[in-house]
Amino acid sequence: MAGPRIHVAATLVAAAELTLPEGASRHVAGALRLREGAALRLFDGEGHEADAEIVAVGRREVRVRITAVTEGGAESPLAVHLGQAISKGDRMDYAIQKATELGVAAITPLYTEHGDVRLKGEREAKKLAHWQAVAVSACEQCGRSRVPTVHPPQTLDAWLARRDETLRLVLHPSTDTTWRHASDVARVALLVGPEGGLSPNEIDTARAADFAALTLGPRILRTETAPVVALTLLQYHFGDLG
Incomplete structure (x- = not known):
């Protein structure tokens, strides 16, 4: 599963659902025009990533379900x-x-x-x-x-x-x-x-x-x-x- 990368300041847990922050929700629903079933890649800013799927799109919020959690990459050893x-x-x-x-x-x-x-x-x-x-x-x-x-x-x-x-x-x-x-x-x-x-x-x-x-x-x-x-x-x- 791929999709746009979105930062969420939350604990990423497989099979859990969470609501994206307001700014991210506006970006996903407004700018990207993604709807239910679309894939996203979430990261918590602390080194963890997750595949997720949109389960609901409202006027002000987007709700997603996490399907898998992994350790992130792309970090320099320096x-x-x-x-x-x-x-x-x-x-x-x-x-x-x-x-x-x-x-x-x-x-x-x-x-x-x-x-x-x-x-x-x-x-x-x-x-x-x-x-x-x-x-x-x-x-x-x-x-x-x-x-x-x-x-x-x-x-x-x-x-x-x-x-x-x-x-x-x-x-x-x-x-x-x-x-x-x-x-x-x-x-x-x-x-x-x-x-x-x-x-x-x-x-x-x-x-x-x-x-x-x-x-x-x-x-x-x-x-x-x-x-x-x-x-x-x-x-x-x-x-x-x-």
Whole structure:
């Protein structure tokens, strides 16, 4: 059984019935125009997948019956925690979407000195929910069954203070290539600055937290392009793209 992939934040149990979330129900019944008997592929975001069949389509909800539950796939053996400076408009969405497609394990939006976005209270909560939904949608598309967590935004200093990954990298124009010689790498912290770059003080702080420089060639990349290239390199050297 195949069909569109849909995320449901629920325990998947064979032979059980469940109602799809409101957004997923609208998508299945409205955009996809699926009806009773149609097949779906569900995933819970925690690594489990299920084949399901639509048993009822209403005006506001779609009910399905699970026919089989399996362990999900498409997860990289490399766990990368991306610290991404917050950017305006669709650029942050793009970075989160592509990072998810490239197997990132977690993402933390960061407030930096040169960053021009500051979120507070309800606005921050709404933006965080939106970013998590972007990650969910990317998982539906790319076949991942485990949704990366998008953590609440925090300052760069706070994020750096919590890092204990085996390999820690900051995007910075430098000739440092020592990271290429690392071995037994399973967990990586990757820091990407804002459009205006990280300040000299922030670079010094990152280096003091054992971050090595990762250079992406002679051209200056946009803040949403840089994590795509960096994650591709990391997956090639230490993950599942090699």
